Amino acid sequence: MFPAGVTIDPKTGAVSPNTGTYTKHLSELRSIYHDGAEFDARLARQGDAVAYTVIEYREPGADIFFGTTTMSPGRIGDEYFMTRGHFHERPDRGEIYYTQSGEGVLLMQSRQGEMRSVEMKPGVCAFIPPDWAHRSINTGEQPLIFVWCCNQDAGHDYDVIVTRGMRQIVVERSGAVAYLPNPKFAAGN
Template sequence: MMLPVGVAIDPKSGAMGQATGRYAKHLGETRGCYQDQAAVDALLAARGDLPVYEVVEFIQPGSDIIFGTTTMSPGQVGEEFFMTRGHFHQRRDRGEVYYTQSGRGVLLLESRQGESRTVDMVPGTCAFIPPDWAHRSINTGDAPLVFVWVCNADAGHDYAEILTRGMRQMVVKRDGAVALAPNPRYAA
């Protein structure tokens, strides 16, 4: 029988005491996310293969619900910011919830039909990600961005589509401000 459990989460680090899984993604393995490949090379040469984000998760065996935290480092690559790879769910009928705990960022969403939306990620904001919308998190601040996510355990991840064609919009820093810009590499 599954039993109830309370999991403590550090809102500044995303650390979870009872994590059942974790992984990290570094700059080198996510370089295809960025427009400015020379800037990726320069950052790798100057700072090494920095961690961009770490995910820790909690699931009880047999549960239909999984949750966890994603902790994103601050960083810029050219005029873009450190970002997650972005994904659709394999199951097109599965949405997700992101609850921002600390830091500042942008949740960039794109429907299967190509419609773009953003949700500001600020502490206390809970974002609803509808089924069949791709989602990518971008740390636009200068501190770690920490958010809790909750979804169905069977949602699955489809990273290939976003890795292949990118997303229509980029989040950039121009003239000192965070802005949206069309992605010139987007291959519809």
């Protein structure tokens, strides 16, 4: 294993060299939005679209890895585009998100259901503590691009958030970002 300098384009999220990429389309994310009818209407009206792209740089056997996430702007009804959100499988593994372009919200939820958010904008490096679920939300008009770095063995637990959602949803109200209780969140499950 050798040191490397990896170029990250803050305007496109390109990572060079990189070791992998994946793309999530809106059609794969229906369950995370609170308004299913609005979701179906949007896809019928405008077709499927790329919701976000993840590009990683990973050295097998190293403790950490990093990469970028590039999120499209948009809304389903009043709810901003967002990532699925996840806990790490390992409860002792945190992460950082360092925003490069755009604006958004990093919504976090502890295992006990406590909520916190950190503004995402260029220059802000968010600290995600171990065992806090995290979801990024693009509240702006431009792509939201951030660099993440975490442990390779952190693992992803998507099921809890996809099934239950998070306690809060982030929506547009009169041109401003608003946090509301999630009508789909099933407490106590």
